[in-house]
Amino acid sequence: MIDVLIALFPCIVCATVFYGYHVLINLVTCLIFCCGTELLYGVIIGKTRTKESLKQSSVFDLSFAVTAVILTLNLPAVMPVNNWGMNVYSSAGTIVFGFDTVVLCALGSIFAIALVKMLFGGIGRNFANPACTGRIFLFIAFGGAGAFNLTSSLFGNGMAATGATWLGTKQIVTGSMLLDMFLGNTATAAVGETCVIAVLIGYVYLSIRRVIDARVPLITIGAFALFIFLFDIAPSGADGEQMFMSLAAHVMSGGLLFGSVFMATDYATSPNTFTGNVVFAVGIGLLTALIRAFGSFPEGFSFALLIMNLAVPLLDKYITPKPFGYIKPPKRDKDKTSATTGKAVGNE
Amino acid sequence: MESKTFKKGIEVPHNKQTKDNVLCDCPTPATVYIPLSQHIGKSAVPTVAVGDSVKIGTLVGKGDGLVSANIFSSVSGVVKSVECRKTPVGASCTHIVIENDGKHEETLLPPIKDFSPQSLLERMKDAGLVGMGGAGFPSHVKYAPKSKVDTFIINAAECEPYITCDHRLLLEKTESVLKGAEYLMMTLGLNKISFGVEDNKLDAIERLGKISSEMGVNAEIIVLKSKYPQGAEKQLIYAVTGRKVPRGKLPADIGVVVGNVHTAFAMYAAAELNKLLYRRAVTVCGDGITKTANLWVDIGTRYSDCVEYCGGVKADCVKIISGGPMMGFALDGLDYSVTKTTGSILALGSKSANIAKPQPCINCAKCAHACPMNLMPMYIDAYTQRGDYSAAKRYGALDCIECGCCAYTCPAKRPIVQSVRLCKAKLREVKQ
Numbered sequence: 001m002i003d004v005l006i007a008l009f010p011c012i013v014c015a016t017v018f019y020g021y022h023v024l025i026n027l028v029t030c031l032i033f034c035c036g037t038e039l040l041y042g043v044i045i046g047k048t049r050t051k052e053s054l055k056q057s058s059v060f061d062l063s064f065a066v067t068a069v070i071l072t073l074n075l076p077a078v079m080p081v082n083n084w085g086m087n088v089y090s091s092a093g094t095i096v097f098g099f100d101t102v103v104l105c106a107l108g109s110i111f112a113i114a115l116v117k118m119l120f121g122g123i124g125r126n127f128a129n130p131a132c133t134g135r136i137f138l139f140i141a142f143g144g145a146g147a148f149n150l151t152s153s154l155f156g157n158g159m160a161a162t163g164a165t166w167l168g169t170k171q172i173v174t175g176s177m178l179l180d181m182f183l184g185n186t187a188t189a190a191v192g193e194t195c196v197i198a199v200l201i202g203y204v205y206l207s208i209r210r211v212i213d214a215r216v217p218l219i220t221i222g223a224f225a226l227f228i229f230l231f232d233i234a235p236s237g238a239d240g241e242q243m244f245m246s247l248a249a250h251v252m253s254g255g256l257l258f259g260s261v262f263m264a265t266d267y268a269t270s271p272n273t274f275t276g277n278v279v280f281a282v283g284i285g286l287l288t289a290l291i292r293a294f295g296s297f298p299e300g301f302s303f304a305l306l307i308m309n310l311a312v313p314l315l316d317k318y319i320t321p322k323p324f325g326y327i328k329p330p331k332r333d334k335d336k337t338s339a340t341t342g343k344a345v346g347n348e
Numbered sequence: 349m350e351s352k353t354f355k356k357g358i359e360v361p362h363n364k365q366t367k368d369n370v371l372c373d374c375p376t377p378a379t380v381y382i383p384l385s386q387h388i389g390k391s392a393v394p395t396v397a398v399g400d401s402v403k404i405g406t407l408v409g410k411g412d413g414l415v416s417a418n419i420f421s422s423v424s425g426v427v428k429s430v431e432c433r434k435t436p437v438g439a440s441c442t443h444i445v446i447e448n449d450g451k452h453e454e455t456l457l458p459p460i461k462d463f464s465p466q467s468l469l470e471r472m473k474d475a476g477l478v479g480m481g482g483a484g485f486p487s488h489v490k491y492a493p494k495s496k497v498d499t500f501i502i503n504a505a506e507c508e509p510y511i512t513c514d515h516r517l518l519l520e521k522t523e524s525v526l527k528g529a530e531y532l533m534m535t536l537g538l539n540k541i542s543f544g545v546e547d548n549k550l551d552a553i554e555r556l557g558k559i560s561s562e563m564g565v566n567a568e569i570i571v572l573k574s575k576y577p578q579g580a581e582k583q584l585i586y587a588v589t590g591r592k593v594p595r596g597k598l599p600a601d602i603g604v605v606v607g608n609v610h611t612a613f614a615m616y617a618a619a620e621l622n623k624l625l626y627r628r629a630v631t632v633c634g635d636g637i638t639k640t641a642n643l644w645v646d647i648g649t650r651y652s653d654c655v656e657y658c659g660g661v662k663a664d665c666v667k668i669i670s671g672g673p674m675m676g677f678a679l680d681g682l683d684y685s686v687t688k689t690t691g692s693i694l695a696l697g698s699k700s701a702n703i704a705k706p707q708p709c710i711n712c713a714k715c716a717h718a719c720p721m722n723l724m725p726m727y728i729d730a731y732t733q734r735g736d737y738s739a740a741k742r743y744g745a746l747d748c749i750e751c752g753c754c755a756y757t758c759p760a761k762r763p764i765v766q767s768v769r770l771c772k773a774k775l776r777e778v779k780q
Contacts (some may be wrong), residue, residue, distance in 0.1 A: 269708050325721075
């Protein structure tokens with residue numbers, strides 16, 4: 001867990017630098033509520049309510065911190081909700097302290113930890129990535145009320161409806177735009193996705209520390225690139241250099257890079273075999289490309305990840321390595337079923 | 349030379365601190381407690397009663413049926429009692445308790461008739477030879493396979509950390525081991541022995557090569573990468589020959605027989621010196637013991653006697669294991685006997701012993717990546733915990749060789765091997 005937190009650190013730093021101190025307010029809120037929810041879940045749902053049972057809580061493995069950080073990085077810096085009117089504005093009209101945002105962060109944390117993780121059995125048993133699902137919950141529940149309309153300002157700490165993300169506008173990509181995206185000098189819907197360099201640093205760190213399989217994010221991104229080329233770039237009639245530019249812009253936009261490195265590689269919600277992981281990664285790439293090209297959302301990674309997370313138990317059931325010395329069962333005619341697994345695919 | 353190996357498995361620290369400890373005699377204790385079950389198969393039937401006088405080599409337990417082995421006294425003296433006592437694995441069996449009279453009178457077998465396969469097999473049976481690598485399979489059954497065998501491998505891998513008794517035998521008793529291996533080879537009707545040795549024993553490799561050519565023994569020394577569990581039978585066969593033992597089958601079914609170094613030595617002692625099997629080399633090791641050693645120990649000696657001879661355990665010793673750290677049994681005390689299959693007594697201090705509390709499984713799949721049998725240990729464990737043993741079987745519970753790679757790599761320190769053992773026992777119950 002500590003390794004993952006260290007790998008996320010560059011992203012937190014970049015997010016704070018680009019979007020201001022409100023990111024840290026969100027982070028602290030998420031941490032407090034994730035920790036609290038996990039601690040209190042056992043007390044509220046469980047039968048024993050003693051100090052001893054608190055001490056044995058699963059909070060101490062720090063997985064809640066990873067969820068909190070990833071949730072923060074998946075949200076915008078401020079999420080003002082129409083008609084709530086709880087924000088503190090400065091004289092220039094920018095948000096100084098968004099109470100709305102804090103409430104939403106808290107709700108998202110509680111949803112992520114209690115409903116996605118603890119309800120299903122705690123660490124290792126969650127059916128989907130808690131942070132990602134928490135973000136989806138907030139997006140669906142509060143998106144209509146204007147919370148996600150802002151793409152956050154740059155180099156500031158307030159609210160200024162600067163241009164939508166590149167995915168929202170699909171402008172013609174130029175070289176300088178690509179450089180901006182790489183360095184983080186661009187607007188995104190979530191604070192953690194901005195700086196590509198930070199994500200890359202995290203990726204390299206996790207790969208070196210052998211926390212993640214370095215191949216899986218590459219396969220996700222590769223599959224996505226292939227499919228988005230087929231669905232979006234080729235039909236749009238771009239040619240030559242513009243094709244490559246559009247492709248690069250697609251890859252560097254949205255939650256793809258961040259999600260591939262930190263969320264698609266999460267242990268509990270990804271398959272346990274390499275072959276299974278390949279299918280998982282290709283599936284995410286395909287679904288993200290589909291949603292971005294044909295769906296009504298500009299950004300598709302979170303939904304794609306959620307859908308593939310749901311498919312993981314199926315992948316694990318049918319994609320198992322052949323035991324050493326596996327004998328292929330002889331072909332039976334009718335009713336005798338083989339004692340071994342169905343579609344046993346190769347091992348790594 | 350390039351080292352051969354098998355797929356997956358794990359790298360463990362070798363901890364072969366005792367590899368230079370020359371074998372020395374552990375003094376025969378005043379009383380020996382000889383268990384009648386030191387092998388796979390039925391327990392031996394006691395052939396002595398309280399008050400009987402015995403010599404070293406007197407038959408105290410006769411093999412019961414085909415898959416069983418004879419047991420002999422390791423001291424001369426008087427039988428004090430025939431009683432049921434506990435064994436390190438948590439079971440219990442009849443023990444013959446003999447009081448040592450200190451006279452060391454020995455009885456030997458008659459000289460062997462000839463060196464035909466039948467006589468050699470008979471000699472194995474008479475001498476009570478079993479697989480001394482730890483399994484204890486009766487040798488006279490193993491070396492009379494029903495299928496045709498074309499390869500004989502001596503398992504000199506000794507992949508478990510800490511244990512060095514086989515290594516010392518290879519260095520100190522090279523001629524005897526080679527001669528014994530030759531007899532085993534002759535029993536199978538073959539003319540070549542393959543020695544599979546890990547590359548952390550370069551001195552043994554060199555010595556084997558030199559002595560075997562001097563003696564004219566047709567031995568091929570195959571260097572293996574030091575990876576755990578290289579000494580596991582199926583992995584050893586795969587590394588040496590490239591053949592895979594099919595699920596549920598024996599090595600003999602693909603034409604291979606694997607023997608242990610110590611068994612080869614015991615074969616030499618039985619065939620040429622006419623000695624019965626009552627003594628073996630044991631490594632006393634670990635950072636929890638005052639003085640590590642490689643000892644010649646009489647079977648029936650208590651672990652406490654061996655440990656006392658080595659200066660006793662240190663103050664911060666938290667775990668004592670019979671066998672190696674990967675596949676051995678943690679003990680609740682030292683009043684157990686050294687048997688034909690005891691390879692080592694490992695005393696671990698608080699820094700080396702794993703006393704962590706198991707955490708929930710996070711599905712990281714490190715166990716699946718390590719498993720040399722290509723199983724999915726996390727699912728076997730999960731289903732066993734839920735009582736769904738047939739689902740656990742689907743993920744390979746019955747193919748597990750219980751090597752411990754999964755439990756070693758598990759970041760949550762889950763006792764996966766114990767889960768698998770439980771599952772196997774439950775599945776066996778259902779079958780009956």
